[in-house]
Amino acid sequence: MSDKIANWTSRDDAMVEDAIRRGANRRELLRMMLMGGVALTAGTGILGRATAALAAEPVRGGHLKAAGWTSSTADTLDPAKGSNSTDYTRCCSLYNRLTYIDGSGRTTMELAESVESGDATVWTVKLRKGVTFHDGRSLTAQDVVFSLKRHLDPAVGSKVNAIAKQIADVKALDETTAEITLTAPNADLPTILALHHFMIVADGTTDFSKGIGTGPFKLREFQPGVRSVVERNENYWKAEGPYLDSFEFFAIADETARRNALLSGDIQLAANLNPRSMRVLENDPAAQLFVTKLGTYTDLNVRLDMAPGDKAGVAEGFKYLINREIIQKSVLRGLAEIANDHPIPPWSPYFNAELKQREYDPDRAKSLFQKAGVLGQPIRVTASEAASASLDYAAVLQQAAGEIGLGLTIDRVPSDGYWSNHWIKDAVHFGNLNARPTPDILFSLLYQSEAAWNETGFKSEAFDRMLLEARGLLDEAKRKEIYGEMQSMIHNEAGTVIPVFQSNVDGASPKLRGLVPNPLGGQMAFGAAEYVWFEA
Known part of the structure; x- marks a missing residue:
């Protein structure tokens, strides 16, 4: 056996198991392994082992109670309007996407059998056959047309409208084939379609209160800001899963209460735990830790169009005033990577390693605040449990501010309503972004001049032009060069302070099985309910 095959065998059997759980057929699995350099005979063996492991491991049945950290009366079952992890978790239970990003970060197929293009402008989507919605309707290309066009309608209020604007047209060629035409080439389209907002809904849907999708669970109960309960879709199109009978999700905003609910057995999955809880959980047999290294971050947003x-x-003063090392080592107990005030993590192939790392420099910060005339004036900073660890970040920032004579007042507000009432709207406030798979998605969501999530009001015609240029390039070296320059622009010109990239820590019952990391977020990119099971 060659080293490459041996390395695959030891490293990626779990990835094959994950693909099987998501409904990949034998042809797709063998093609995936052949692309990885595995011989057909070896691939057949790997497939056999993975299939056998799956047959032996999952157990059907049980009710999973899981707690996230944020919710509000604005919670929604409309995937286009989802704005936080609670919305994503519900939508992952009820709907599917055309494509899916697996645990290795690769874009694979879900409702689509293939998404292909010869010029990166006109894309042909072939749908799987035999997929039905919860109400018994068959999935057709017209559902894809309707779902994608919704993001272009201003009345819908899609959170990814800025990304979707690159879609010039979507039409059904036949019952199972859709054609997407872009305004300009974009080689990332298959990855973009894997974002949580691009879930496929039934043609003509206007009432989302019933949560009718093609997903692994059907809606039993939904109370915005309170809880949601779903039950297994017995007619689910995938060969494996879901294994749970039902799944209940709600928020416990207080992290200590969320952790204690896990330890007492009131819940079996506690999302996004504070790293300071690790010492308690590591030595308690009632819990296991599940750590995911992500491009997720909590940021301080200084609106450039509002005082101060x-x-x-x-x-810029705030960027030098934030002590990244204290946040990394003390607040997050080492479960973080230092960031440089732009959203591309160091492990991205597009990361600009030549951009000088900004260091903690309170003297320079003081000089900048003095020149701006704000030193000694009161500045309010809005923080909430809704933005992960932001209260701790705020405490670190406030202490540093006190040492240079900057008067910071931390306005601690409830989680309920934070994202609709304070995020983006307050002059200086914290945000929290779940990982995204490409620079184009991050820049389009957060820094394009008209982006719905433009947290600091950053506007640059040059940045917008570069975004369009890089999007259609097939020359990866040139693309990396442009993305590197855009990172420099955000670093220097935007009002975003990104101190670190956080690893996510979820706590789970020792009896809960099937959890694997996913680069899009904790709880398996918020879709854990479809894949986990309880040990018999």
Whole structure:
């Protein structure tokens, strides 16, 4: 056996198991392994082992109670409008996407059998056959047309409208074939379609209160800001799963209460635990830790179009005032990677390693605040449990501010309503972004001049032009060069302070099985309910 085959065998059997659980057929699995350099005979053996392991492991049945960290009366079952992890978790239970990003970060197929293009502008989507919605309707290309076009309608209020604007047209060629035409080439389209917002809904849907999708669970109960309960879709199209009979999800905003609910057995999955809880959980047999290294971050946003951020040097001052090392080592107990005030993590192939790392420099921060005329004036910073660890970040920032004579007041607000009432709207506030798989998606969501999630009001015609240019390039070297320059622009010009990239820590019952990391977020990118099971 060659080293490559041996390495595959020891490293990626779990990935094959994950693909089987998601409904990949034998042809797709063998093609995936052949692309990885595995001989057909070896691939057949790997497939046999994975199939046998799956047959021996999963157990059907049981009710999973899981707690996230944020919810509000604005919670929604409309995937286009989802704005936080709670929305994503519900939508992953009820709907599917055309494509899916697996645990290795690769884009694979879900409702689509293939998504292909010869020029990166006109894309042909072939749908799987035999897929039905919860109400018994068959999935057709017209559902794809309707779902994608919704993001272009301003009345819908899609959170990915800025990304979707690159879609010029979507039409059904036949019952199972759709054609997507872009305004300009974009080689990332299959990956973009794997975002949580691009879930496929039934043609003509206007009432989302019933949560009718093609997903692994059917809706039993939904109370915005309170809880949701779903039950297994017995007619689910995938060969494996879901294994749970039902799944209940709600928020416990207080992290200590969420952790204690896990330890007492009231819940079996506690999302997004504070790293400081690790010492308690590591030595308690009632819990197991599940750590996922992500491009997720909590950021301080200084609006450039509001006082005091509209004064030159204020946003830059905050960037030098944040002590990244304390946040990494003390607040997050080492479960983080230092960031440099832009959203591309160091492990991305597009990361700009030549951009000088900004260091903690309170003297420079003081000088910048003095020149801006804000030193000694009161500045309010909005923080909430809704933005992961932001209260701890705020405490670190407030202490540093006190040492240079900057008067920071931390306005601690409830989780309920934070994303609709404070995020993006307050002059200086914290946000929290779940990982995204490509620079184009991050830049389009957060920094394009008209982006719905433009947290600091950053506007640059040059940045917008570069975004379009890089999007259609097939020359990866040139693309990396442009993305590197865009990272520099965000680093220097935007009002975003990104101190670290956080690893996600979920706590789970020792009896809960099937959890594997996913680069899009904790709880298997918020879709754990479809794949986990309880040990018999």
